[in-house]
Amino acid sequence: MPKKQTYADLGDACATAHAMDVIGDRWSMVIARELMLGPRRFAELASAVVGITPAVLTARLRALQDSGVVEQVDGPGRTAYRLTEWGQGLEHVMSALGRWAQQSPGFPVPEGRMTPDGAIVAMRTMAPYATITDWSEGPIRLAIELHDERRPAAAVRRYRLRWDQDRFALTEGADDDPATTVSGDSSAWAEVVFGGAPVDDMSVEGDRRAVERVAAAYGSLGKPA
Template sequence: MPKKQTYADLGDACATAHAMDVIGDRWSMVIARELLLGPRRFADLASAVVGVTPAVLTSRLKALRDSGVVEQAQLDDLGRTRVYRLTEWGQGLEDVMRSLGHWAQHSPGFPVDGSMTPDGVVVAMRTMAPYATMAEWGDGPVRLAMELHDERRPAAGVRRYRLQWDEDRFELTEGADDEAATTVSGDSSAWADVVFAGSPIGSMAVAGDQRAVERVAAAYSAIA
């Protein structure tokens, strides 16, 4: 099979064209999305990137490594687990995803049905965050723990995240938060519907102050 020509091969020196050479293939941006929150094993990516085959995933990871977006590393654990992670340059894709997400929200063909992985909905929350102060939605900061699973992939288990949102800070990262006053748990797609589509919070289990969850949902519902 002949080598696929890039825009650069065709003499196009445009930076946007080069960006499409790097991340324009199907699955590449989705793989990068799943790496935004931290390193992942090949098996983690194969499970999270719904629909990708092992062969295609291997090919896309190689291409992303060759272009400097992704690198391999070993975790400091007993098994010396091999993982993939974004390079420092690759981490800049979060800003790209933020712009693409806002642009895509106005697409006449935006899909109204579908599902999202736990990491997918959390990355969407980060990239689509209104960055308004929580004072606009009630008194005091919000500290929320999220425990999300994907009903399509029960074997993947529960993923945990922590959100801290106050007057001058928005932080949404991976990991448990044992000191959070409120914990919301349930299916990741149901949580996406609460946050982005205004669905009832009753689809999720809430332990603690339900008002904190309502305030977060209200802030996202105000995104134009």
């Protein structure tokens, strides 16, 4: 197979054109999204990136490594992939693309669903536009536990949300002593947060009001791509 020409090969020195060479194919940004919160094994990526074949995933990971976006890491009994420091900067790109895509005539995507990491990354990238004006009820401390109903064998993903007047932090990992835990299907959670679906669609333990405040903050944004 002949080598695919890049924009640089064609004489285009534009930085945006170079960016499209790096992440402009069908799969690269989705792979980056699934790596945004931490390292993932090949099998986890193959399961989360819906529709990709193992051969294509292998090729895209190799290309992203060659470009400096992704690196391979070895741990006890596992080999995984993670974003490089430069690759982490794609979160800002995703935020801008998500806001732009919301104005698309084809949005929202009919019958579209979201992976657990996809829903959480969407919350992180849209956080600057989601506001809580009344902090009289105090800061929000929320444990979020999500699974993907399309993939029954996949593990539950756990995340921690810390939100107060001075900080928004949404990270991967279990909360040892959460004030509130919300759990359920990741697409259902995305509908609660971005689509105005009732909180009753999720299982809530603890302060239900914390979940309602998060949903209200995001509610006016619309469901991101």
